[in-house]
Amino acid sequence: MNDHARRVQEQFGAIAAAYVSSPGHARGDDLDQLVAWGRALSPARVLDLATGGGHTALAFSAITRRVVACDVTEPMLRAARGLLQGRAAAADFVAGDVEALPFGDGAFDVVTCRIAAHHFANVAAAVREVQRVLRPGGSFLLQDILGHDDAEAAAFVTEVERRRDPSHVRAYRAAEWKAYLRAAGLTPIESAVVMKGRPWDEWTTRARMTAEARAQLEAFVLAAPEPCRAAFDFRVAGGRVESFTDRMLLLRADRD
Numbered sequence: 001m002n003d004h005a006r007r008v009q010e011q012f013g014a015i016a017a018a019y020v021s022s023p024g025h026a027r028g029d030d031l032d033q034l035v036a037w038g039r040a041l042s043p044a045r046v047l048d049l050a051t052g053g054g055h056t057a058l059a060f061s062a063i064t065r066r067v068v069a070c071d072v073t074e075p076m077l078r079a080a081r082g083l084l085q086g087r088a089a090a091a092d093f094v095a096g097d098v099e100a101l102p103f104g105d106g107a108f109d110v111v112t113c114r115i116a117a118h119h120f121a122n123v124a125a126a127v128r129e130v131q132r133v134l135r136p137g138g139s140f141l142l143q144d145i146l147g148h149d150d151a152e153a154a155a156f157v158t159e160v161e162r163r164r165d166p167s168h169v170r171a172y173r174a175a176e177w178k179a180y181l182r183a184a185g186l187t188p189i190e191s192a193v194v195m196k197g198r199p200w201d202e203w204t205t206r207a208r209m210t211a212e213a214r215a216q217l218e219a220f221v222l223a224a225p226e227p228c229r230a231a232f233d234f235r236v237a238g239g240r241v242e243s244f245t246d247r248m249l250l251l252r253a254d255r256d
């Protein structure tokens with residue numbers, strides 16, 4: 001296992017339950033949009049990559065015959081299994097890295113991946129694996145944080161993210177995603193952007209930051225240039241950060 005995969009497992013393995021209870025993962029316009037795209041495709045076999053607490057796998061289990069939930073972090077898979085079992089939903093749970101998926105060629109009609117790709121060490125390799133495990137004509141339904149066009153704002157938020165969670169790599173702009181997809185033989189078909197609010201206390205405590213690290217991160221945000229904060233709609237009241245907003249990119253891309 002490489003250093004980055006170890007970092008991901010250390011980060012998520014200790015806090016798996018928090019991703020099951022996280023409201024921003026459990027629901028949202030982003031999840032509704034992915035499910036709407038999925039329902040229109042009537043897939044028989046769905047793979048949910050980087051399933052985390054299992055919310056996307058759970059939502060897709062209602063619209064397909066077979067869901068496979070895959071994640072590199074075993075405690076996350078156990079947490080996802082608990083969520084789906086508690087809702088009487090069926091799925092298979094398979095440990096695996098998106099860069100080397102343990103599935104055969106063309107095994108799935110739809111592959112989903114939500115709120116996860118910004119943790120991948122090598123997005124190009126991950127997208128190639130998605131293309132390989134999709135049948136020809138199958139669809140990749142992706143949702144992830146949209147990278148900001150302004151370089152200073154993008155660098156600011158990447159620093160905030162990495163101080164909170166060292167397994168964060170970075171968010172990509174729509175043009176970057178489309179280039180990765182096309183290079184792997186996936187054609188972008190539909191896209192959307194939806195907002196996701198990040199309540200500061202919930203967001204920082206979910207990552208199990210120490211009180212000291214949280215205070216330092218808040219000071220970093222408060223000291224940042226105002227346009228950087230404005231780019232993510234950071235809300236500040238009484239000298240405290242209250243929330244910010246991520247733009248989430250959703251893409252459907254079909255295998256050529």
Ligand SMILES: C[S@@+](CC[C@H](N)C(=O)[O-])C[C@H]1O[C@@H](n2cnc3c(N)ncnc32)[C@H](O)[C@@H]1O
Binds near residue numbers: 008115119
């Ligand atoms: C925020 S959670 C995903 C949330 C989930 N998809 C949902 O809709 O609620 C991010 C997940 O990505 C997983 N992950 C990160 N890098 C990975 C990789 N290379 N291969 C597989 N899973 C990975 C982590 O283990 C973690 O469970």
